[in-house]
Amino acid sequence: xxxxxxxxxxxxxxxGIPLILLSMxxxxxxxxxxxxxxxxxRLSTLxxxxxxxxxxxxxxxxxxKGHKWALILTSLMTMLLTINLLGLLPYTFTxxxxxxxxxxxAFPLWLATLITGLRNQPSISLGHLLPEGTPxxxxxxxxxxxxxxxxxxxxxxxxRLTANLTAGHLLIQLISTxxxxxxxxxxxVSILTSLILLLLTILEVAVAMIQAYVFVxxxxxxxxxxx
Amino acid sequence: GPLSxxxxxxxxxxxxxxxxxxxxxxxQGLLGGVRKAWSSYYDKYINVKRGGPAGISMLLAGYCxxxxxxxxxxxxxxxxxxxx
Numbered sequence: 001x002x003x004x005x006x007x008x009x010x011x012x013x014x015x016g017i018p019l020i021l022l023s024m025x026x027x028x029x030x031x032x033x034x035x036x037x038x039x040x041x042r043l044s045t046l047x048x049x050x051x052x053x054x055x056x057x058x059x060x061x062x063x064x065k066g067h068k069w070a071l072i073l074t075s076l077m078t079m080l081l082t083i084n085l086l087g088l089l090p091y092t093f094t095x096x097x098x099x100x101x102x103x104x105x106a107f108p109l110w111l112a113t114l115i116t117g118l119r120n121q122p123s124i125s126l127g128h129l130l131p132e133g134t135p136x137x138x139x140x141x142x143x144x145x146x147x148x149x150x151x152x153x154x155x156x157x158x159x160r161l162t163a164n165l166t167a168g169h170l171l172i173q174l175i176s177t178x179x180x181x182x183x184x185x186x187x188x189v190s191i192l193t194s195l196i197l198l199l200l201t202i203l204e205v206a207v208a209m210i211q212a213y214v215f216v217x218x219x220x221x222x223x224x225x226x227x
Numbered sequence: 228g229p230l231s232x233x234x235x236x237x238x239x240x241x242x243x244x245x246x247x248x249x250x251x252x253x254x255q256g257l258l259g260g261v262r263k264a265w266s267s268y269y270d271k272y273i274n275v276k277r278g279g280p281a282g283i284s285m286l287l288a289g290y291c292x293x294x295x296x297x298x299x300x301x302x303x304x305x306x307x308x309x310x311x
Contacts, residue, residue: 007301014297022297026290030283032269041274043283089287091294091302 005173009097009166019093020101027082051078058220066227069220076105077216084165084208088201097169099162106157109219114150117226128225153222157215164211168204175200 011020034044055074059067080096087094095101117125129146130139175197182190230238230246238246250256272282295302 010301012298012301014300019294019297022293029265029286032273041276042278043273086287086290089291089294091291091298093294093298 005170005177008169008173011093011098020095020098023083023086023093023095026086027079030082031078054078058216061224062220063227066220066223069223072109073216073220076109076219077212080161080212080215081209084212085205087165087169088204088208094165094169096161097166099158102158102161103154106161106215107154110154110157110222113219113222113226116223120227125226153218157218161211161215164207168200168207171200172197172204 011018013019031047032044034040034048039045040048051074054077055070058073058077059070062069083094083096086092087096114125129143129150131142131146134142175193179190179193179197182193230242230249233246235246250260272278272285275282
C-alpha cells in the first residue's frame with residue numbers, strides 16, 4: 001500500500017481509542033500544578049515565569065472588565081503552544097492540524113467577544129463597523145465590507161492555525177522524503193537537502209510558537225474592541 | 228511485607244498473578260494507581276532541587292514511543308522506493 005502525503009494527518013486509532021485524545025491530554029503532564037511552596041522545582045519556576053510573562057503581555061491593553069478573560073486566554077495560549085511544539089516530535093499527532101478542532105476553538109470565543117460587545121455597549125460595537133473620517137458616499141459600501149470582515153474573523157482564525165501547521169508538517173515530510181530518496185543516488189545533494197531540513201525544522205518551531213501567540217493576540221484584540 | 232501492600236517493583240515475577248488479584252481493579256482503583264505512578268515519577272525525576280532536562284526528556288521520549296506504537300499498524304504499510 002502506498003502512503004499519500006496527507007496520511008500523517010489522519011487520526012490513528014488503537015483498539016478504538018483515537019490518538020487525538022492522548023495528544024490533547026499529554027500537555028497536562030508537562031505543566032504540573034505548582035505546590036504552595038516558596039521555592040518550587042525548576043519546571044514549576046519556569047512555568048510560572050512564562051505564565052506571568054504572557055499574562056502581563058496579553059492583559060496590559062485590556063481594561064478591568066477584560067481581565068475576567070485572563071484565565072481562558074492564558075490557558076488557551078499555553079495549550080496551543082504545547083500542542084504545536086509537541087507535534088514536532090517524531091511520530092506524534094498534532095490535534096491543531098485538524099480544522100475541526102481549530103474552528104471549535106475559534107468560533108465560540110469570537111462569538112463570545114461579539115455578543116459581549118453587542119450586549120453591553122451596542123452602539124460602540126456597531127460603531128466599529130465604520131472607520132472615522134470616511135467620505136459620505138462611501139459609507140454603505142464600507143459598512144458592508146466591515147461587516148464581511150467581522151463575520152469572516154472566526155474562519156480566518158481557525159484556518160490560519162490549521163493551514164500554517166499543516167503546511168509546515170507537509171513540507172517537513174516532503175523534504176525528508178527527498179533526502180532519504182536521494183541518499184543512495186547523490187549523497188552531496190542529499191546533504192544539502194538535509195541542511196534545508198534543519199533550517200525548516202527551526203522555522204517550524206518558530207511558527208508553532210508564533211501561531212499560538214497570534215491566535216490568542218487576535219482574540220484579545222477582538223475583545224478590546226468589544227469590552 | 229504482605230503481598231497486597233507491596234509496590235509493583237518489589238513484587239517478584241512468580242507472585243504477579245497473586246498480586247494482581249489483590250489490587251483494586253475498579254475505575255477509581257485504576258485511576259488511583261495511575262495517579263500514584265505519576266506522582267512517584269514526578270517526585271523522583273522532576274520535583275527535585277536541581278532538576279535538569281532529564282525528567283521531561285524521558286517523558287517526551289516515552290510519548291514518542293507511545294505514539295509510534297499507536298501508529299504502528301498504519302506506518303508498517305508504507306512501501307519505500309515506489310514513486311508516488
